[in-house]
Amino acid sequence: MKVCFSSEGKSLDSQLDPRFGRCKYFIIVDTETNEFKVVENEGFVSEHGAGVSAANLVVDEGADIVITRNIGPNSMKILTSTKISIYEGQADTIKANLELLKQDKLNEIKEPKKSHFGLQNRWGR
Amino acid sequence: MKISVLSGKGGTGKTTVATNLAYYLSKKGKKVQYLDFDVEEPNGFIFLKPEIKNTFEVKVKVPQIDESSCTQCGLCAKKCNFNALAVTKNGVLVFEKICHSCGLCSLVCPVNAITETEREIGKIEIGYTNNLKAVRGVLNIGEPMGIPILKNLKKLITPDYINIIDSPPGSSCSVVHSVEGSDYGILVTEPTKFGLHDLEIAANVIRQLGVPFGVVINKSDENDYIIEEFCEKQGIDIIEKIPFDRSIAQKYSKGELLEDKSFIEVFENIFSKIMEVS
Numbered sequence: 001m002k003v004c005f006s007s008e009g010k011s012l013d014s015q016l017d018p019r020f021g022r023c024k025y026f027i028i029v030d031t032e033t034n035e036f037k038v039v040e041n042e043g044f045v046s047e048h049g050a051g052v053s054a055a056n057l058v059v060d061e062g063a064d065i066v067i068t069r070n071i072g073p074n075s076m077k078i079l080t081s082t083k084i085s086i087y088e089g090q091a092d093t094i095k096a097n098l099e100l101l102k103q104d105k106l107n108e109i110k111e112p113k114k115s116h117f118g119l120q121n122r123w124g125r
Numbered sequence: 126m127k128i129s130v131l132s133g134k135g136g137t138g139k140t141t142v143a144t145n146l147a148y149y150l151s152k153k154g155k156k157v158q159y160l161d162f163d164v165e166e167p168n169g170f171i172f173l174k175p176e177i178k179n180t181f182e183v184k185v186k187v188p189q190i191d192e193s194s195c196t197q198c199g200l201c202a203k204k205c206n207f208n209a210l211a212v213t214k215n216g217v218l219v220f221e222k223i224c225h226s227c228g229l230c231s232l233v234c235p236v237n238a239i240t241e242t243e244r245e246i247g248k249i250e251i252g253y254t255n256n257l258k259a260v261r262g263v264l265n266i267g268e269p270m271g272i273p274i275l276k277n278l279k280k281l282i283t284p285d286y287i288n289i290i291d292s293p294p295g296s297s298c299s300v301v302h303s304v305e306g307s308d309y310g311i312l313v314t315e316p317t318k319f320g321l322h323d324l325e326i327a328a329n330v331i332r333q334l335g336v337p338f339g340v341v342i343n344k345s346d347e348n349d350y351i352i353e354e355f356c357e358k359q360g361i362d363i364i365e366k367i368p369f370d371r372s373i374a375q376k377y378s379k380g381e382l383l384e385d386k387s388f389i390e391v392f393e394n395i396f397s398k399i400m401e402v403s
Contacts, residue, residue: 048209
């Protein structure tokens with residue numbers, strides 16, 4: 001199973017980025033082999049549709065689960081129609097969240113945040 | 126002739142200047158049309174109260190995917206510059222509000238599964254107040270992009286009229302769209318630090334566009350020196366001052382035009398200064 005985290009850094013000790021569309025990196029952990037891969041998020045610098053771009057990337061990487069904190073309506077639509085489950089991270093680091101997921105302690109995100117949440121609602125009127 | 130009224134800052138008095146100038150010129154028997162380019166909040170009609178004769182819908186093109194011929198190759202989503210498309214297990218998703226209607230997706234699709242359909246984003250209204258023609262664009266609530274409406278409004282600018290353009294506030298994309306190609310720009314400002322700050326930005330923008338311009342100080346009071354110093358340094362003309370006056374505020378709040386003699390002089394001066402330059 002491939003678990004994808006929105007991350008601020010490139011290692012398993014990095015902080016979980018609360019944003020999905022505009023997080024800096026995605027860290028994808030294969031739970032069978034315990035190997036992980038770091039992918040730079042193109043949505044981070046995207047002028048338009050950061051969430052769509054980020055979600056496209058996650059779909060291309062073949063993730064089964066996404067762990068983040070806030071996800072917008074567009075990204076959510078793409079992930080759910082690709083049957084990717086989304087969980088809300090509780091701990092600070094990627095590693096700790098992975099542990100919580102294994103213990104089944106994370107909640108699934110069912111509702112998206114307002115769009116442009118990552119821009120501190122400058123546009124989310 | 127095309128005269129744009131812009132401000133850099135919202136709430137400065139663009140609409141007051143634009144509507145009253147248009148009304149004054151039409152009263153003098155000139156062939157004038159007022160065009161409200163502030164499509165997000167067009168409020169010029171509140172003052173001019175035109176009788177609306179024509180309404181047009183403004184539509185933009187969005188891709189429509191024929192699911193039966195789509196192979197889900199994902200090329201459309203990869204090539205889209207605006208990330209308006211996504212390929213999922215349930216077919217291709219189109220995010221209409223991100224789409225810029227460029228049509229690239231339908232060109233790159235190897236199996237011709239994409240056609241373009243139309244989506245309404247707002248409308249244009251044309252009306253008359255006596256012999257003054259008044260036009261406005263209205264963007265539907267929740268729509269993020271007003272530029273397609275501005276493009277349609279621009280087509281209504283005709284050289285045999287004096288066209289008074291009421292620009293959107295700020296100095297963004299849509300302001301550039303409404304001001305470019307003008308014969309003159311009236312920069313409305315107020316004598317505050319905020320007014321000055323935004324005036325500096327707006328003056329830079331209009332200079333880049335190569336449009337001759339002058340400043341009107343609205344809500345003029347003892348702080349005018351802030352604007353005056355800046356204009357002198359930059360060699361910008363101050364063409365008129367509108368006093369900070371309770372009676373203007375009262376008329377504005379009731380949605381009335383300033384028809385008093387004292388104000389007619391103000392608009393007379395503005396127009397004659399413009400005629401000198403352009």
